[in-house]
Amino acid sequence: MSDPYILFQNVSKSFGPLTVIKDLDLAIDKGEFVSLLGPSGSGKTTILMMLAGFENPTSGAVIVGGQHVERLPPHKRNMGVVFQSYALFPHMTVAENVAFPLNMRGIAKADSAARVQRALDMVQLGAYKERKPSQLSGGQQQRVALARALVFEPAVVLMDEPLGALDKQLREQMQLDIRELHKRLGLTIVFVTHDQSEALTMSDRIAVFNHGKIEQIGRPSEIYERPGTRFVAEFIGETNLVEGVIGTVAKDRTTIALKHGGKLVVETRPGLVEGAPASVSIRPERIHFDHTAERENDFPGTVLDRVYHGDHVRVVLDTPDHRFIIKSDHRMGVLDEGDKVSASFTPNACWVVG
Amino acid sequence: MFKASRIIFGLLVVVFLMAPLLVILPLGFTDSIFLNYPMPGFSLRWFRELFTADSWRRAIINSLIVGTGTTILATVLGTLAALGLRDRLLPFSGFFKTAFLLPMVVPAVVLGVGMQLLFVRLGVAYTYPGVIIAHTVLAIPFVVVNVSAALDGIDRRVERAAASLGAPPATVFWKVTLPLAIPGVLSGAVFAFATSLDEVVLTLFVAGPNQRTLARQMFSTIRENISPAIASAAFLFIVGTIILALFTLYVRAKAQKSARRG
Numbered sequence: 001m002s003d004p005y006i007l008f009q010n011v012s013k014s015f016g017p018l019t020v021i022k023d024l025d026l027a028i029d030k031g032e033f034v035s036l037l038g039p040s041g042s043g044k045t046t047i048l049m050m051l052a053g054f055e056n057p058t059s060g061a062v063i064v065g066g067q068h069v070e071r072l073p074p075h076k077r078n079m080g081v082v083f084q085s086y087a088l089f090p091h092m093t094v095a096e097n098v099a100f101p102l103n104m105r106g107i108a109k110a111d112s113a114a115r116v117q118r119a120l121d122m123v124q125l126g127a128y129k130e131r132k133p134s135q136l137s138g139g140q141q142q143r144v145a146l147a148r149a150l151v152f153e154p155a156v157v158l159m160d161e162p163l164g165a166l167d168k169q170l171r172e173q174m175q176l177d178i179r180e181l182h183k184r185l186g187l188t189i190v191f192v193t194h195d196q197s198e199a200l201t202m203s204d205r206i207a208v209f210n211h212g213k214i215e216q217i218g219r220p221s222e223i224y225e226r227p228g229t230r231f232v233a234e235f236i237g238e239t240n241l242v243e244g245v246i247g248t249v250a251k252d253r254t255t256i257a258l259k260h261g262g263k264l265v266v267e268t269r270p271g272l273v274e275g276a277p278a279s280v281s282i283r284p285e286r287i288h289f290d291h292t293a294e295r296e297n298d299f300p301g302t303v304l305d306r307v308y309h310g311d312h313v314r315v316v317l318d319t320p321d322h323r324f325i326i327k328s329d330h331r332m333g334v335l336d337e338g339d340k341v342s343a344s345f346t347p348n349a350c351w352v353v354g
Numbered sequence: 355m356f357k358a359s360r361i362i363f364g365l366l367v368v369v370f371l372m373a374p375l376l377v378i379l380p381l382g383f384t385d386s387i388f389l390n391y392p393m394p395g396f397s398l399r400w401f402r403e404l405f406t407a408d409s410w411r412r413a414i415i416n417s418l419i420v421g422t423g424t425t426i427l428a429t430v431l432g433t434l435a436a437l438g439l440r441d442r443l444l445p446f447s448g449f450f451k452t453a454f455l456l457p458m459v460v461p462a463v464v465l466g467v468g469m470q471l472l473f474v475r476l477g478v479a480y481t482y483p484g485v486i487i488a489h490t491v492l493a494i495p496f497v498v499v500n501v502s503a504a505l506d507g508i509d510r511r512v513e514r515a516a517a518s519l520g521a522p523p524a525t526v527f528w529k530v531t532l533p534l535a536i537p538g539v540l541s542g543a544v545f546a547f548a549t550s551l552d553e554v555v556l557t558l559f560v561a562g563p564n565q566r567t568l569a570r571q572m573f574s575t576i577r578e579n580i581s582p583a584i585a586s587a588a589f590l591f592i593v594g595t596i597i598l599a600l601f602t603l604y605v606r607a608k609a610q611k612s613a614r615r616g
Contacts, residue, residue: 053518074514080518089529089530091534100516101519
């Protein structure tokens with residue numbers, strides 16, 4: 001295993017009395033796509049700004065490619081930055097925008113023109129060279145910004161909510177495009193977002209931020225299926241968090257006693273201590289209405305609400321122990337408010353948080 | 355009823371503002387030697403007078419010299435001031451901002467007395483640099499206001515993007531900040547020139563006979579011999595002002611267009 005390409009060591013950042021980042025450690029490998037995910041004010045953008053050189057850490061070390069960069073000004077960092085607001089130069093044409101970083105590096109005209117053309121072709125805007133940014137749509141402008149950030153083959157590409165201003169369809173298209181460019185060019189990308197589904201679909205790894213600290217970092221499936229804290233469980237997708245006390249821990253099954261007398265059966269994993277309080281996360285799509293023997297958990301209740309979503313039906317089921325949110329296959333959507341059914345799920349669907 | 359009275363009131367205001375101009379301007383074309391109605395006939399003799407009579411010609415040239423000097427000095431200094439005040443990085447930047455706008459409020463007579471005393475001491479009284487400095491003091495607020503407004507309209511992230519793409523701070527300024535602020539700089543310059551052109555009070559205090567500007571010349575002529583040349587000079591002023599105003603409008607419209615684009 002080689003040394004990480006980007007390394008934050010014990011980094012803190014304060015603005016006056018306000019501490020935004022506290023004792024942060026973060027390592028990113030070359031060629032990795034890492035998303036920094038969190039609510040606004042969680043410090044994720046500050047991390048990006050420190051990486052880009054627009055903010056200096058109050059303490060700690062930021063190392064890129066083996067070099068300390070804490071005090072290196074932005075123009076010497078060789079990083080492509082894509083902003084949510086596109087930040088194109090309004091007084092220059094698309095081609096001039098993309099050529100800007102090449103001019104800064106003193107690249108010869110002919111070479112530069114060829115590279116600009118290639119970069120614009122890559123984002124399918126080769127025909128728009130002479131337009132002004134104002135004559136392009138939001139999605140096109142963001143693709144120009146992307147071409148501009150990639151044309152000088154930067155060591156790292158930093159993206160600050162680059163798709164936030166686009167509508168849903170365009171956003172999903174751009175997610176695929178960026179993902180594709182990442183794979184094809186082997187880019188190292190640090191991507192800031194508050195959109196959890198964006199982070200899940202695009203990243204190699206996700207770092208979930210809260211109050212200036214990383215709550216959990218891991219592959220999207222780890223983050224989604226095995227959230228380390230309550231915050232992560234609730235922030236990433238919808239979930240049912242059931243509170244209880246750990247009862248008997250057997251070889252492969254652990255029971256958790258719920259407040260109102262019910263009982264959950266979960267898979268045993270290291271670290272579960274009898275008598276300790278526990279929060280259990282059960283994803284809504286893992287819960288079913290038709291009970292079979294493998295699903296050792298079964299909670300009878302009353303349907304409070306059902307909402308048709310096209311690809312699924314979202315049901316709120318009130319049981320004595322918990323009010324469950326259930327995403328059900330819509331063929332089962334013959335339920336009505338007031339119907340008596342049970343929520344059933346396997347021990348495997350339960351994850352004891354933290 | 356209310357609508358009609360509104361229109362009438364509006365018309366009255368327009369008349370009130372325009373009447374002095376409508377009265378004085380035609381007199382520039384009189385062929386009489388008196389500045390009064392009725393005009394006996396039409397002639398351009400007073401315009402000829404403006405450009406041939408030594409005192410008027412010198413005054414026009416002086417106005418252009420002082421106006422140009424003021425425009426350059428005020429635009430450079432005012433733009434620098436606006437840039438310095440932009441980030442509120444300086445302590446007391448609020449105070450400085452107000453200080454830069456003070457010349458707009460302080461009575462010109464007070465400024466004039468102070469400047470004359472100071473300039474005599476510094477040896478620049480009754481010289482071109484002295485007059486230019488005096489006019490610059492009055493013109494700077496207009497430049498600061500215009501350039502500040504233009505700078506406020508620039509998205510900081512555009513400048514950050516330039517830096518991240520490899521542009522050192524000076525290059526960011528020349529390639530991004532200044533081109534985007536240029537409409538504000540230009541309209542500031544126009545205001546500076548116009549301020550210099552019609553400034554009389556300070557000129558009375560700090561200019562000697564050799565720096566008599568057009569406005570100053572009109573002022574003394576009206577006291578000495580009330581020649582219709584004053585009306586001709588006024589006509590030139592108005593035409594010049596209209597051209598400047600149109601230029602400013604054009605620059606503004608262009609800036610707005612690119613802002614809408616950006």
